[in-house]
Amino acid sequence: MNPSYRQNQPGMWKKSGFTLLEVLMAVVIFAVIATIVYSAMNAAISRIGAIKDGDRVFAMGAGCLHRISTDLRSAYADPYPLFTPQNAEENPDPYAFVGQTDFVGGDSFSGLQFAAFAHLPVSTGSADPQKSAAALAQLRYFVEKSPEPDRGYVLRRGDRPFVWNADADQWDEDSAPVLCTHITEFALTYFDHKKNDRKTWDSSDDATDYATPAAVEIFFRIETDQGNYPFLTRVVLPAGREPLERVKSQ
Template structure:
């Protein structure tokens, strides 16, 4: 006499099915996690690449507008100071609280400035531009890696100087920089130096190299760097 066979699954088959399903779900989750992680890395790199393109283009263009022959404006707290025509650029070496370089550069530029770009007919385009790192008082400081704002300051070259400073325009180009380093090429000695505008280095350097140390949105360190040729006087050999 034949025994009746059940049409259902045995307990062992159910357990095996659950194990296989669990393994498949685990593999799917791992694959999805890897894909999302890779996507985030790619987006992180793309964001920095876009920032690098904008910063390098802007800074390079403005540095190339630096002009020798017009002196810098006197300091705002000492308007009686006067500079010579060769003192059109000042490069200062500095350090940030996080140990990274915190340099600053001030220079006179022609055919430059926000106002000139908006109204070229009634504006000479002679401005004094300064780049430096500043702390943002409205942002909560980070404990893991402090970041700062790369601030651009623009002052129209006009008199009285009080009026010029009253028209100053200041805004950050970016707000997650860790450091800002500037180097100037001394064509006579054929060396790079960190300071410009002293007795040994007047007029304009032959080239300027800037390095911006940043953090990506995901917190990875990155260096943006470019070398820019300037309108310097060439040494006759």
């Protein structure tokens, strides 16, 4: 007996169940609803991933800005008459504030080296208590290609105290801690005491009148699969060496 038919009255059969058209319509409606629900869930999950990624990037970027700003606010340079241009020509100034442009992997980034009272013993890798306790250090910020694939460039902070043998102890770039990953831009702008801006700086050169910058603008960009995040701040150096011309006029 065909199960799609049932007996209604003696000797008579009546058709029951769903027609093929009704089944197809139900399948189409279910597919539409499932698609809508899946799209909504996928969008929510993607947004959660983007929020988590943004939180991580902003925390890393804010920490990086704080570290650079703290270092710059504690920058040191020999004042006059401890520093003289004649001595700088004969012997390189170990406390020189030098900002240059570095080319890495075909891209250009800012690089910076200066002295500051911001030594972090954890970055020296030295067990020497005297060396680890030194407060005045030579700091270096530089960008290099990330050793991990698909992570672009990384920003590193080199740190060595001024208790070293300059001939034997060179920069160990591999031990410099990584401050930021996924870097696509890192640009520093230097402002003199007349508020003129420069892309490079050398406090032992007459082009800057042997002064340290009055302020430094920090800009970098972090880019991930979820988006790109720019960071910008300007730091006024509370102490430093004034232009030689200004000192002579006083």
